[in-house]
Amino acid sequence: MRLSTKAQYAVRAMVSLALLYEEGKPVSIKDIAKKEDLSLNYLEQLFAMLRRNQIVKSVRGPGGGYVLARDACDIRVDEIIDSVEETLVPVSCMEKNGECGCFEKCVTRNIWQGLGERIRNFLASITLEELIQEARKKMTTHEKLSVGKA
Amino acid sequence: MRLSTKAQYAVRAMVSLALLYEEGKPVSIKDIAKKEDLSLNYLEQLFAMLRRNQIVKSVRGPGGGYVLARDACDIRVDEIIDSVEETLVPVSCMEKNGECGCFEKCVTRNIWQGLGERIRNFLASITLEELIQEARKKMTTHEKLSVGKA
DNA sequence: ATCATACCTGAGTATTTTTGTCAATTATTC
DNA sequence: GAATAATTGACAAAAATACTCAGGTATGAT
Numbered sequence: 001m002r003l004s005t006k007a008q009y010a011v012r013a014m015v016s017l018a019l020l021y022e023e024g025k026p027v028s029i030k031d032i033a034k035k036e037d038l039s040l041n042y043l044e045q046l047f048a049m050l051r052r053n054q055i056v057k058s059v060r061g062p063g064g065g066y067v068l069a070r071d072a073c074d075i076r077v078d079e080i081i082d083s084v085e086e087t088l089v090p091v092s093c094m095e096k097n098g099e100c101g102c103f104e105k106c107v108t109r110n111i112w113q114g115l116g117e118r119i120r121n122f123l124a125s126i127t128l129e130e131l132i133q134e135a136r137k138k139m140t141t142h143e144k145l146s147v148g149k150a
Numbered sequence: 151m152r153l154s155t156k157a158q159y160a161v162r163a164m165v166s167l168a169l170l171y172e173e174g175k176p177v178s179i180k181d182i183a184k185k186e187d188l189s190l191n192y193l194e195q196l197f198a199m200l201r202r203n204q205i206v207k208s209v210r211g212p213g214g215g216y217v218l219a220r221d222a223c224d225i226r227v228d229e230i231i232d233s234v235e236e237t238l239v240p241v242s243c244m245e246k247n248g249e250c251g252c253f254e255k256c257v258t259r260n261i262w263q264g265l266g267e268r269i270r271n272f273l274a275s276i277t278l279e280e281l282i283q284e285a286r287k288k289m290t291t292h293e294k295l296s297v298g299k300a
Numbered sequence: 301a302t303c304a305t306a307c308c309t310g311a312g313t314a315t316t317t318t319t320g321t322c323a324a325t326t327a328t329t330c
Numbered sequence: 331g332a333a334t335a336a337t338t339g340a341c342a343a344a345a346a347t348a349c350t351c352a353g354g355t356a357t358g359a360t
Contacts, residue, residue: 001153001231001269003240003262004318011258028335042320048337061328062334077261081151090153107285108161111227111276112153118272119151122265135257154347178306192349198308211357212305 001090003081010046010084011077011131012036017056018072018132026058026065046084053083072132078123088123089116151240153231160196160234161227161281162186167206168222168282176208176215196234203233222282228273238273239266 016035020027029047033040047066050056055075056066068075078088091112166185170177179197183190197216200206205225206216218225228238241262 001151001157001235001238001240002242003151003265006319007151008241008258008262011261015257026335030335039320041322044336044338045320051336058336059328060326060334060336061330063329064327064335066336085151088151090151091158092152107165107281107288108158110284111161111273111281112158115153115269115272118268119265122268123261126261131257131261134260138257156348176306180306189349191351194306194308195349201307208307209357210305210307210355212359214306214357216307 004085006046007081007085009036009038009043010050010080013038013043013046014050014055014075014080014128015131015135017066018068018128019135021067026063026067028065031065049084050080053079055080055083068128071129073127073129075128076124077126077128077131078120080128081123088119090119154235156196157231157235159186159188159193160200160230163188163193163196164200164205164225164230164278165281165285167216168218168278169285171217176213176217178215181215199234200230203229205230205233218278221279223277223279225278226274227276227278227281228270230278231273238269240269 013032013036016032017027020031020035029043030040032038033043036043047056047058051058051066054069057069058064058066081088089112163182163186166182167177170181170185179193180190182188183193186193197206197208201208201216204219207219208214208216231238239262
C-alpha cells in the first residue's frame with residue numbers, strides 16, 4: 001500500500017511551484033528541480049501530465065515556465081495525484097468505474113471499494129492552498145533555527 | 151495506490167478457510183487453493199506468514215491443515231494484511247514508527263500520515279466474521295441462480 | 301516401521317512496474 | 331537567428347512483485 005514516488009514528487013513540486021511563484025512570473029522547471037533536488041527530465045514528464053490535466057499552465061520561451069492553472073485553494077491533492085498516477089482504487093479488477101463482473105462471488109469487493117472511497121475523500125479534502133500555508137509556517141520557524149548558515 | 155495481490159489473496163483465503171471449516175477438522179491448503187484457484191505453493195507461503203502472525207494455527211500430518219487461531223469476530227482485516235504485506239503506511243520515509251527526520255522541511259508529511267491512519271482505521275473496523283456472513287448471504291442468493299448447473 | 305499426507309522452508313526466477321535517462325523538436329523572446 | 335525553456339517519445343536500469351521448485355519435517359494410519 002504505497003503511493004508512488006511519482007505522486008509524492010508531484011505534490012511536493014506543486015507546493016514548490018506555488019512558493020516560488022511571484023506575480024506574473026512563470027516558474028521554470030529547472031528552479032523546481034533544484035529546490036526539490038529532483039531530476040530535471042523526470043520532472044518534465046510530471047509537469048506534462050499535470051498540464052494535460054489542467055493543474056498547471058505552461059509558458060514557452062525564455063522567461064517561461066509553469067503557472068498554476070487555477071487558484072491554489074481550488075486545487076485538491078487528489079487531482080494532483082490523479083494526474084500522474086492512474087488510480088486511487090486499491091485493486092485492479094475495479095478499474096473500469098466499478099464493474100469487475102465478479103459481483104456475485106467477490107466477497108472482498110465491498111472492502112476495496114470502501115477503502116478506495118476513504119482514500120479519495122481524504123485526499124480530496126486537502127487543497128494546495130492549505131499545504132502552502134503550512135509550508136510558509138514551517139519555513140519561518142525553520143529559518144529562525146538556521147540563521148547565519150551561509 | 152495498490153494493494154498487492156498477496157494481500158488480496160490472503161483476505162480471500164481466510165474467508166475460504168472459515169467457510170470450509172467444519173467443527174474440529176482442519177482445512178488443507180489444497181482445498182483452499184482449489185476453491186480460490188490459486189497456486190498451492192504460493193498459498194503455502196501466505197499461510198506460513200499468517201501462522202507466524204497468529205492468525206491461523208497449523209496441524210501437521212494426514213488430515214491436517216489450518217484452523218483459525220481465534221474467533222472470526224476477533225480477527226481484523228488489517229491484521230491479515232499486515233501479516234503478508236509489510237506496511238499500510240503510504241510512503242517509505244515514514245516506516246520506522248513515524249520519525250523520518252525530515253520534519254522541518256517536509257510539508258507533505260502530515261498528509262501521508264493522515265492517509266495512513268485512515269487506511270488503517272478502515273481496515274481495522276472490519277472483522278473476518280463480517281466477511282463470512284456477507285459471503286454466506288451472497289452464496290445463497292447465487293445458488294438460487296445457478297441451480298442445476300451440474 | 302513405513303508410507304502417505306500435508307505442512308514448512310529457502311532459494312531461485314520470470315514478469316511487471318517504477319523510475320528514471322536521453323535525444324531531438326517546437327515555440328517564444330530578445 | 332540565437333538563446334531559452336517547454337514538449338515529445340523512445341529507451342533503459344532498477345526495484346518490487348508474483349510466483350515456482352526442490353527439497354525438508356511432523357504426524358497419523360496401516
